[in-house]
Amino acid sequence: MPMNTLSTLPTAPSGADQALRRRHIRQTWGHPWLYIPLAGALLLMIAPFLWMLSGSFKPEADIRAVPPVLIPTAPTTANFHELFSRLDFTSMFANSVTVALAVTAGNLIFCSMLGYALAKLEFRGQRAVFTLVIGTLMIPGLVTFVPLYVLVANMNLTGSLLGLILPFLATPFGVFLMRQFISSLPDELIDAARVDGCSELAIFWKIILPLTKPALATLGIITFLGSWNNFLWPLVVAQNESQYTLPVGLALASSGQDFTRYGILLAGSVVVLLPVTIVFLLFQRQFVAGIATTGLK
Amino acid sequence: MTSMSTKTLPGQGDAHESSTAGPQQSAGRRPFALRSTARGRQTRAAWTLAAPFLALFLAFMLLPVVWSLLMSLTDTQSADLRTPLNVSFTGFDNYVRLFQDEQFVHALRNTAVFVVVGLPLTLAAGLAAAVALDRGIRRFRAVFRVGFYLPVITSIVAIAVVWKTLLEPRTGLVNTVLGWFGIDGPAWLADTRFALPVMILMAVWRNLGTVMIIMLAGLQSVPQSLMEAAELDGAGAWQRFWQVTFPLLRPALLLTAVTTGIGYLQFFDEPFVMTQGGPLDSTLSATMYAYQQFGNGNYDVASAAGYVIFVLIVALTVLQFRILRDKD
Numbered sequence: 001m002p003m004n005t006l007s008t009l010p011t012a013p014s015g016a017d018q019a020l021r022r023r024h025i026r027q028t029w030g031h032p033w034l035y036i037p038l039a040g041a042l043l044l045m046i047a048p049f050l051w052m053l054s055g056s057f058k059p060e061a062d063i064r065a066v067p068p069v070l071i072p073t074a075p076t077t078a079n080f081h082e083l084f085s086r087l088d089f090t091s092m093f094a095n096s097v098t099v100a101l102a103v104t105a106g107n108l109i110f111c112s113m114l115g116y117a118l119a120k121l122e123f124r125g126q127r128a129v130f131t132l133v134i135g136t137l138m139i140p141g142l143v144t145f146v147p148l149y150v151l152v153a154n155m156n157l158t159g160s161l162l163g164l165i166l167p168f169l170a171t172p173f174g175v176f177l178m179r180q181f182i183s184s185l186p187d188e189l190i191d192a193a194r195v196d197g198c199s200e201l202a203i204f205w206k207i208i209l210p211l212t213k214p215a216l217a218t219l220g221i222i223t224f225l226g227s228w229n230n231f232l233w234p235l236v237v238a239q240n241e242s243q244y245t246l247p248v249g250l251a252l253a254s255s256g257q258d259f260t261r262y263g264i265l266l267a268g269s270v271v272v273l274l275p276v277t278i279v280f281l282l283f284q285r286q287f288v289a290g291i292a293t294t295g296l297k
Numbered sequence: 298m299t300s301m302s303t304k305t306l307p308g309q310g311d312a313h314e315s316s317t318a319g320p321q322q323s324a325g326r327r328p329f330a331l332r333s334t335a336r337g338r339q340t341r342a343a344w345t346l347a348a349p350f351l352a353l354f355l356a357f358m359l360l361p362v363v364w365s366l367l368m369s370l371t372d373t374q375s376a377d378l379r380t381p382l383n384v385s386f387t388g389f390d391n392y393v394r395l396f397q398d399e400q401f402v403h404a405l406r407n408t409a410v411f412v413v414v415g416l417p418l419t420l421a422a423g424l425a426a427a428v429a430l431d432r433g434i435r436r437f438r439a440v441f442r443v444g445f446y447l448p449v450i451t452s453i454v455a456i457a458v459v460w461k462t463l464l465e466p467r468t469g470l471v472n473t474v475l476g477w478f479g480i481d482g483p484a485w486l487a488d489t490r491f492a493l494p495v496m497i498l499m500a501v502w503r504n505l506g507t508v509m510i511i512m513l514a515g516l517q518s519v520p521q522s523l524m525e526a527a528e529l530d531g532a533g534a535w536q537r538f539w540q541v542t543f544p545l546l547r548p549a550l551l552l553t554a555v556t557t558g559i560g561y562l563q564f565f566d567e568p569f570v571m572t573q574g575g576p577l578d579s580t581l582s583a584t585m586y587a588y589q590q591f592g593n594g595n596y597d598v599a600s601a602a603g604y605v606i607f608v609l610i611v612a613l614t615v616l617q618f619r620i621l622r623d624k625d
Contacts, residue, residue: 030434038429042444045502048459049447051470055462067473110353113346122336123343129351136358138610140563142587143603146368146596147361170353194335200342229452231566232588247454251570254458262462269455276450284443291514 052273055266056080063263079267086264087249088241089271096245097275099164099234100227106169107223108216115178116204120190130179133172145232152237163237164245168227174219181215182208218290221283228276246272369600391601401602403578404586407493408606411582412561412613415497419557420550422501423508428538430509431516442513446506457570460499461486486572489579496567496580504560508553515549516542551621558613562606583609 025032055063057075083089117123118130148167157163185208193203209216231247238244244252250268280287372387395401426445430438448456463470464485472482485491519542527537565584568574574581574589587602 027435029436030432034429034433035437038434038441041426042441046444046447047470048456048463049451051463052455052459055459064468066468067476068468068470070470106353110350114350117343117346121339121343121346123340126343129347132359133354136354136362138559138607138614139358139362140559140584140603140606140610142563142565142584143365143600143607144358144361145603146591146599147364148357150364150596151357151361166353167357170350170357172354172358175350200338201345204342204346225450229450231453232569247452250452250458251454254454254461262458265458266462269452269458272452272455276452277447280446280450281443284439284446288442288510288514291510 049273052266052269055263056270058263058266060263063261079263080271083264083267083271087253087268088244089246089249089268091242092244092246092249093271095161095164095243096228096247099161099245100224102165103168103227104220104223106165107171107174108220110170111174111219112178112182112209112212112216113204114175116182116208118175118179119182120185120187120208121200133175137172137176141232149236158237158239159243161243164234164243167233168230171223174223177219178212178215181212185211214286214290217283217286221279221287221290224279225276365600365603368597369604371597373595373597387597391597392605395598395601395605400578400581401583401586404574404581404583405605407579407581408562408564408583408609410493411497411500411564412558415500415561416554416558418497418501419504419561420508420554423505423553424512424546424550426505426509427512427516428542431513442509445509448503449506451503453566454570456499456503457567461571464495487576489577492572492576492580496564496571499567500561500564504557508557511549511553512546515546519545547621551617554617554621555614558617559610562610562613 029035054070054072056079057077058069058072059074059076059078062069062072114129114133118126152158152163152167155163157166189207189211190203193207198206229247230245231251234243234245234248235251238248241249246268250265250272253268254265369391370386370388372385372390426441430441434441462468464472466472466482466484466487469485471485475482483491485495523541524537527541532540563584564582565588568580568582568585569588572580574585583602583606587599587606590596590602591599
């Protein structure tokens with residue numbers, strides 16, 4: 001940004017002036033021609049979302065129109081009204097929030113605890129625990145899917161939200177992320193606290209945890225998004241409508257004979273997407289920074 | 298937990314600290330109770346911190362993994378799952394049966410196409426986006442970054458709904474746009490020739506943002522002084538990228554290649570919500586196959602298929618580490 005001062009320089013002779021101008025453009029904009037392909041790519045990336053948004057406000061007539069109408073002729077919120085009156089979207093929304101918050105809280109607590117132990121404490125079995133936890137990162141979800149279902153069914157949890165929460169409360173990925181981050185914190189902090197007579201658990205709680213906020217934010221966002229969008233597990237485990245999460249409700253609605261009424265489905269998609277988009281927009285800077293400091297070491 | 302720790306606590310450690318703290322004795326060899334207080338305290342704290350995670354991990358990860366392996370080696374067809382011990386071991390029969398099943402072999406081939414075509418495309422697109430945003434332009438970076446990342450945070454179900462309507466042969470936007478150019482678009486998801494390529498493109502669309510974000514972080518770690526030195530030495534933009542930037546991006550590339558590869562080998566969501574593996578199994582993936590077997594109550598076959606995918610994931614990951622790891 002200090003380069004902006006270039007424009008206030010006294011005017012130089014015309015040849016040099018042009019070179020200076022080109023340099024100025026280069027420094028404030030980069031390569032101007034690159035904006036064209038990038039804008040094209042951006043349009044391709046967000047076109048489905050614009051289509052979704054436009055479709056959710058389309059009246060019946062526009063939905064059936066051939067060729068399709070891009071901008072609703074008479075925008076209406078009827079799709080949203082029908083969505084909330086037909087499907088129990090309010091309770092699904094509450095379920096999604098409950099499950100996502102519980103899963104996120106669990107991961108933040110349990111993963112940072114083990115992450116700290118693995119990064120900074122010395123104990124027998126450390127290497128074995130680390131290998132075991134990280135080794136399971138490569139195991140596909142489907143391998144555990146069948147027994148997990150049987151397990152949860154045997155625990156009689158298929159009738160409650162607990163069945164959607166418990167299996168995801170502690171994930172190896174979270175441990176990996178937290179360990180990586182905590183490893184980069186200086187040992188001297190911990191040693192100094194020990195000399196001062198701070199107990200081991202207090203060191204974790206009072207000194208380490210406040211310093212891991214960036215990593216916790218990253219893990220929190222990733223976990224929240226993952227849980228919010230999780231589809232297969234709630235689809236299989238949720239036994240009745242009172243446990244449906246948003247994606248499940250939307251999928252069941254879209255597999256019905258209602259598919260031609262896609263205005264409702266697009267409205268549902270908007271409702272599913274809106275909260276996570278807001279969360280991401282609010283925290284995106286921190287999120288990217290978190291990945292930069294944790295993911296690449 | 299607390300009862301366990303109090304047993305070894307009272308006084309013992311303190312008593313021994315003064316007498317056995319000599320440097321010639323290696324701490325690891327001494328029995329637990331004889332260790333210095335500091336080590337003992339650390340060990341207890343570590344296990345206290347690890348315990349909640351490990352309890353959940355054992356119950357919901359390790360137990361199912363082992364259980365699944367056992368299932369893949371048994372005949373669960375006749376057994377009641379609520380009494381898991383009441384089964385007969387059949388060795389590798391399920392695996393043999395898998396590879397004799399043409400449908401599974403076909404599903405594996407689809408998965409291979411998905412990985413071999415989709416993975417390089419995703420990595421290249423994500424890298425190109427990251428380089429363009431980091432080095433190419435200086436304005437509106439946040440707008441582009443958010444736009445490119447938006448599909449990543451979107452629910453697969455919402456994606457399925459939108460893309461289904463976009464790809465609708467008659468009323469969909471895609472064929473309308475093609476129509477402007479005089480092209481008569483196909484039925485996309487209902488056409489055996491186009492269904493899998495469409496899924497691959499959708500996956501690239503959905504995942505390139507992840508690669509982009511991680512690559513952006515990697516690019517920011519390339520020291521500016523190195524670039525300037527290369528520029529002074531007369532290296533062109535292309536040369537600078539391949540000689541300076543690219544080698545430094547290796548760790549980021551490895552990370553994204555491994556995680557995206559693992560995701561693509563488990564390719565499931567798109568066919569599940571959009572085509573159910575059809576038309577004529579043209580989008581059936583190995584994971585989709587396993588899920589269908591689970592749905593049919595063939596838990597043993599489903600578990601075996603899961604383990605085949607696991608072996609493929611390990612093989613792909615090892616291969617990627619061989620190719621992309623720093624050579625020094």
